[in-house]
Amino acid sequence: MLYCRLRFKRSYRDVAELFWLQGLHFTHETVRDWSERFPAELAEHIRIKRQRTFGRTWYVDETYVRIQGKWCYLYRGIDEYGNLLDVRLSEHRDMEAAKAVFEQVAELMPEPPERIVTDGHTSYPRAISEVLGESVEHRVFKSVHNPVEQSHRKLKQRYYPTMGFSNVETAGYFCEAVEELNQFLRVRRRFRPGWANSEA
Numbered sequence: 001m002l003y004c005r006l007r008f009k010r011s012y013r014d015v016a017e018l019f020w021l022q023g024l025h026f027t028h029e030t031v032r033d034w035s036e037r038f039p040a041e042l043a044e045h046i047r048i049k050r051q052r053t054f055g056r057t058w059y060v061d062e063t064y065v066r067i068q069g070k071w072c073y074l075y076r077g078i079d080e081y082g083n084l085l086d087v088r089l090s091e092h093r094d095m096e097a098a099k100a101v102f103e104q105v106a107e108l109m110p111e112p113p114e115r116i117v118t119d120g121h122t123s124y125p126r127a128i129s130e131v132l133g134e135s136v137e138h139r140v141f142k143s144v145h146n147p148v149e150q151s152h153r154k155l156k157q158r159y160y161p162t163m164g165f166s167n168v169e170t171a172g173y174f175c176e177a178v179e180e181l182n183q184f185l186r187v188r189r190r191f192r193p194g195w196a197n198s199e200a
Contacts, residue, residue, distance in 0.1 A: 036170040039177035046180040047108075055079035056114040059148040060101065060124070062093060067171050074175055075101040078148050079113075084183040089172035098127035112136050 010018070012028035012035070019026065057080040062073045073093045077085035086105045090097040098121070106112070112132040118124045120140035128138050 035174060039170075040173040043173060043176040043180045046184050047176075050084075050108070050180070050183065054083055054085065054109060054113075055081050058085060058105075058113045058116045060085075060116060060118050061148040062119075062121075065089070065171065065175070067168055072168055072171070073097065076148055076179070077101070077105055082186075084179055085109075087176050087179045089168060089175055091168055093121070093123070095123045095127060098123040099131055102127055102131040106131060115139055117141055 012031040015031045016026060016028045058077055059079070060075065060077040062075045064071050065074050066072075070091075073090050075088045075090060075097065077087075079085060086101070086108065088097075088101050088104055090100070113136060115137035116124075116128055116132075117139045119142070125138050128136055
């Protein structure tokens with residue numbers, strides 16, 4: 001049930017109906033409950049098993065998500081090969097949030113990258129130098145040229161059918177689980193014999 005919610009563009013009611021057709025009866029509220037209770041455990045389980053070898057160029061960007069009528073900021077990072085670095089939901093777009101993002105990514109990485117590409121928000125240069133070191137080059141590209149900007153839509157396709165979450169914490173866990181599951185499946189498809197390299 002949780003896989004259906006995280007992987008496909010389906011509402012709570014859609015998922016409950018799909019299982020009802022298979023003879024498993026529960027309400028959409030059960031789907032909602034699972035979607036808020038278990039993504040954190042799933043995301044952490046996949047995250048700790050994820051490979052730690054990444055490219056030398058990181059792309060970091062943020063996008064908006066709406067939670068209980070309030071706009072929040074979803075920070076995401078990928079390398080030049082499209083591999084997920086990490087994802088973090090924040091109520092603010094400021095220095096503290098930017099530093100928290102890089103500190104979270106740094107926990108997974110054996111060494112800092114050669115360069116980081118962002119949209120040029122004023123919080124990034126200082127956050128990069130303080131967390132990752134002054135030797136890391138910071139490049140600025142308009143969002144349209146930043147590959148992480150193009151991949152935001154995949155997450156939003158999963159997020160919007162939920163009609164929002166009860167709080168920022170559960171929304172953050174859901175977003176992390178979606179991204180970790182996508183990366184998990186992406187890596188396995190890439191090495192499956194006869195499977196074309198896809199970013200789906």
